[in-house]
Each structure stands twice: as C-alpha cells, then as structure tokens.
Amino acid sequence: MLLGLNNVTFEFGARVIVEEATWHIHPGERIGLIGYNGTGKSTLLKLMVGQYQPSVGTVEKSRGTTIGYLHQDLLSFDTNDSILEVAMGAFERVKQLEKEIEDLSKKLEETSDEALLNEYMEKLHELEVLGGYEIHHRTEEVLQGLGFANADLGRPYREFSGGWRMRVLLAKMILQQPDLLLLDEPTNHLDLPSIEWLEKYLQHYQGSVVIVSHDKYFMNRMVNKIVELYQQQLHIYSGNYEYYEKEKEIRVEMAQRAFENQQDYIRQQERFIERFKAKASKAAAAQSAMKRLDKLDRVEQVEIQRPNLRINFQVDKQPGKVLVELKHVTKQFKDLTIVENATAEIERGDKIALIGANGKGKSTLLRIIAGVESFEGQRTWGHNVDESFYAQHQLEALDLNNTILEEMVSCRSGKTELELRSLLGCFLFGGDDVDKKIKILSGGEKARVALAKVIVSKANFLMLDEPTNHLDMHSVELLVEALNKYQGSIILVSHDRYFISKAANKIWEIVDHEIKEFKGTYQEWIEWKERMAKQQRQAEQQKNKEEQATKKIEEVKPKEVAPAPVVNNNLDRDQKKELQRLQKQFSKLEADIAKMQEDKTKIELALADPNSYSDKNNFAKVEQDYKTIQDKIKAANKEYEQLFEKIMELES
Secondary structure (H helix, E strand, C coil), X not given: CCEEEEEEEEEECCEEEEEEEEEXXXXXXXXXXXXXXXXXHHHHHHHHCCCCCCCEEEEXXXXXXXXXXXXXXXXXXXXXXXXXXXXXXXCHHHHHHHHHHHHHHHHXXXXXXXXXXXXHHHHHHHHHHCCHHHHXXXXXXXXXXXXXXXXXXXXXXXXXXXXXXXXXXXXXXXXXXXXXXXXXXXXXXXXXXXXXXXXXXXXXXXXXXXXXXXXXXHHHHHCCEEEEEECCEEEEEECCHHHHHHHHHHHHHHHHXXXXXXXXXXXXXXXXXHHHCCXXXXXXXXXXXXXXXXXXXXXCCCCCXXXXXXXXXXCCCCCCCEEEEXXXXXXXXCCEEEEEEXXXXXXXXXXXXXXXXXXXXXXXXXXXXXXXXXXXXXXXXXXXXXXXXXXXXXXXXXXXXXXXXXXXXXXXXXXXXXXXXXXXHHCCCCHHHHHCEHHHCCHHHHHHHHHHHHHHCCCCEEEEECCCCCCCHHHHHHHHHHHHHCCCEEEEECCCHHHHHHHCCEEEEXXXXXXXXXXXXXXXXXXXXXXXXXXXXXXXXXXXXXXXXXXXXXXXXCCCCCCCCCCCCCCXXXXXXXXXXXXXXXXXXXXXXXXXXXXXXXXXXXXXXHHHHCCHHHHHHHHHHHHHHHHHHHHHHHHHHHHHHHHHHHHC
C-alpha cells in the first residue's frame, strides 16, 4: 500500500465532504476520482497530501512513498528561470552532484589527494547511476511532448500564460517519477496532441496515478479503477469509466429492487398485524411480527441525487442557407501567421468542431468569425443570422462588477426578472445566489452564467470556445444532449474528444494557414487520418525499396572491360568479320547480364516482403524464379568470359 484513508471523516466548515471513508492505493493502480461539481474531489486530494487533516480517522503513507500533486494553485509559482531550468528542478540530487563534482574537480587541479580522487570517482558513478548525463535530453523530450517548441525551452517561465505554465509544472512532476501522481484536471490546459502524448506516457508510467478529470475519453483510456465521491461516501468500482457507468446502473437497479422487495414484505407484515392484533389466538403472532419489523434493517430508497442543468436552447428565427462566409482572410501576429488567404463558409445545420494543436489559432479564428478580432479579408453574415459567442476566457464575456441577475438582464432578451430567475435556477443559481457579484464566482459558476447567457439569447448560430471546461461529466452529457436537439448551427473549439464526437458533424482544421474541412464526425475524421497516415507510410516504404533496388543494381553491374587495344591490322577479311560478330555478341550479352541482375534484385525484394509468404504457391514461384535467374546469370557470366578471351586473341 502506498497511501491509505482509514475511516476518515472530513468537515469543511459546517459541510461534510466525506464520512467514514476507507480507501487504499496500491502500486500500479490507475484510479479515476469522480463526482459531481462541488462534491469535494479536489478537497479530498488535499486531504491525501496532508494539506488538510481529517476530523476523524487517519491518512497513512508508507515510509519512503513519494507523491506528486498537480493542482491549479501551483500557478502562483513565478520565476525568471527558463522553462527548461524549471522542469529540470525535478533532478535536485543530480544537479547537486554536478555542483559537487565541479568543486572536487577544481580541488583536484591543485592537489592529487587520493581521498579526494576516490570521492570524485564515487560521485561520478552515482551521477551515472542516476542517469545524470541524460537529464537534458529527457527534460527536452517531455517538454516537447507537452507541446513546447525547441525555441521556447530557453524562454523565461514568467513569459508564459497559465495553461503553458501548468504544462511546465506537469513536465517537472513527470520527470520526478514519484510513486504516486495526483493529477487534478490535467487535460484542462492541454491540446489534443499533448493529451494523446500524456496518455501514452502515463500508460507506461511505473508508479500509481489518481486522476480527477471531466474528459471521458481520457478516463476510459487511462484508469483501471473508479472511486466515486457521492453523498459523502466513497464508492469503488474495478474498471474504467465505461465499466463504472454500467456497473453503477446495475447496483442502483439491485438496490431499488431490494428496497421494493422489502417494502412488499413490510406491507404484508403490517396487513397481518392489523388483521390479527385484536384476535386472542393470533395476538402472539402479531406481536412477533411487530418485533420483526422494529428490528428490520431498513433499505433506503435509491434516488440518484445530482445537480441537473436544465439546458434547452431556443431559436427565434430561421436563417438563410449560408450563415457566415469567409473570403481571403489573413491574420498575423508579428512573426506568427494564423491564416493566410483562407476561404470557408458555414451553412445552416452545420455543427463544426474546430480542432488542432495549441498555437494554431483556433480561438483566434473563432473570434474572427464572431467579429471581435481584427483581420484582413472579408467576413459576410448571411440572412437572418442571430449569433451568440461563448468565450473561453470568461473575462471577455462577463462584466465582473455585475451581479448574476444584472448580467442576464444586460442580454436584453425581453424576459422578465421572474423568468430570468427561473432560468438561473435551471443552472443551479437559486434564491439569493442571483445577487452574487460575477467577480466572486468560481470558474465553474462563471461558465454556467455564460452558458445561461447563450441560451437566453435565442440565437440560431452559436460560437462556443471550450464550453465543457469546469463542467463535470454529467453536465457535459446534458450539454451534448441539448446541442443535439438544437435547431441552429454551431462552431465550437474543444479538447474534449467525447464532447466533439457527440456534438459535431463536420471537422475544421487549420493546416498550412488554410482552413481544411472534413465532412463527417470526429470518429470518421480519426479513421480517415489513420488511413492517410498508413498510405503515406506505405508510399515512403515503397520509395525506400525502389531506392535500395536502384542502389543494388548500380552495385552489381558487370565489371567494366578495359579498353580494347587497337585492332590488329594484320587480320584478313574473314578474321575481321569474325571479330565484329564477336564484339556485337559481347555487347548484347553485357546488356542481358545487366537486365538479369535487375530482375534478380526485384526477386530478392519480393523474398524480403512478408506478403510473399502468405500464399504458399506464390512463395514457391518466387523461390523458383530466384533459382532460375541465378542459374542464368552464372551461365551468362561464363559465356561472357569465353567471348572476352576470343576477342582478346583476335585483337592481340
């Protein structure tokens, strides 16, 4: 066991987060910690690392167990050091050894003390054992995997935004290789390529991992156990998130059946007691039945209590066939070109996912479409388009000095205050909550306000930038369901693959500063990309084979014959004719041998191809062809030598 919670109860003020919880984490486990927004998942992680102390029970850690904890509060860290230096902070002992070795080296220049030399050699050995000569390479590899370019590695840490800083700290934590990694929403700040890299890395990670994430794809691929924090209890499931969903449904169904069966039994006993309690002959039996009911361990009725967002998009009017048309659009930031002379259009009914790596300009393109980003070129709205823009950075969309209700009123939706209060109730803002200032809301609360603003607008065209950030899995499901029913058109930016796969019917990708459109779902796009990559690999392999074949042919060409000496003028007429005939035959044989060597190389390539072995008859034919060509080349070379000797005799 690496870490364990033993009968832990923890109260945060008057609120109970977890009660009498027991959970042991063992080596090699990949655990997903899940729960609805606000249940206390992040608080539980802080309890595990000792930032909070349990009210009752104990948190025990095995001696020597190291823990890495990635969380949003780390963003308060700041430094002028380069990101390479920050990430290399993972190798504290190695860096200490390097300093000690440098000091010893200077001392050894002044003295040849044997004790110093031994200490120097020991430290060199320790450095080698710790992989000290590879730390630069390993650090660069991890940072590049998380999306940093080589040119970025020397830049100061404080020059980067919060999302990129979090990647640096994630890289440092990965390089430390703790026994237990606690990751709180690690995918929030990662693009799709970086998420895929992190998945591959963690799949081969030697330690244990506990992940809090709303990314269902990530959880399904990463975890082999689910721990659900629900109604102050920890519920443990062996399997990934998909297994948890099925298993929970079965457990709820069984518990409900047990409740209903017990209720039937109670009703039967109560009828028996009511019927016979007044009869002397049955009074004892009735009394016994009453005692049984009193002692009965009652099964509680199972009701899934969850914060349900009631999302119902409405459309006020029907737009024309084309909603937005982009023509010859160019956008540059100093030396960075986002798009150049790009053209695209969004049609009625389109639900487009704009995807790709960070830095490609997805959010910039979304802002261009929304009309809040300057650019060169032309953007034309279609007929009857009512648009609404949900911004990734809530500061762009919300007035921090407004209350929640004032923010909703500012939309000028025409709804009364009572109607707006009712709508906010659907987004879990009840009673006095609507009078809270925007600036004191959490990230998740701001996201819900911004979503409520989008819905109240009755827009027929939605532009959504990372709408699932700060939403739990259940809320993401509800949002997907609402968008599938939505009668309008959508363009969205998201790194949540489950959300994209369920919400989009077209894919846009910025490639070589152009907008490339794929008409199909995310899954179909993935399959298409894999086919294209496979075809490219096959084409490269074929090209390599052809180059190798050409190289071999060059290597095995017949030896060049030394220039023939001047023809002997003493030959008679018949001898000259014979010499010409032999020379002509010699040239033809030389060409035949070159052709045979070429055929032999092709057959050798066929023998090296695994596909040749899949068909027994085909392999036998290829093998026979190879034998035949070898015999032909041998015979031709023999004839070649004989002709050469005859020509030399006549010419000498």
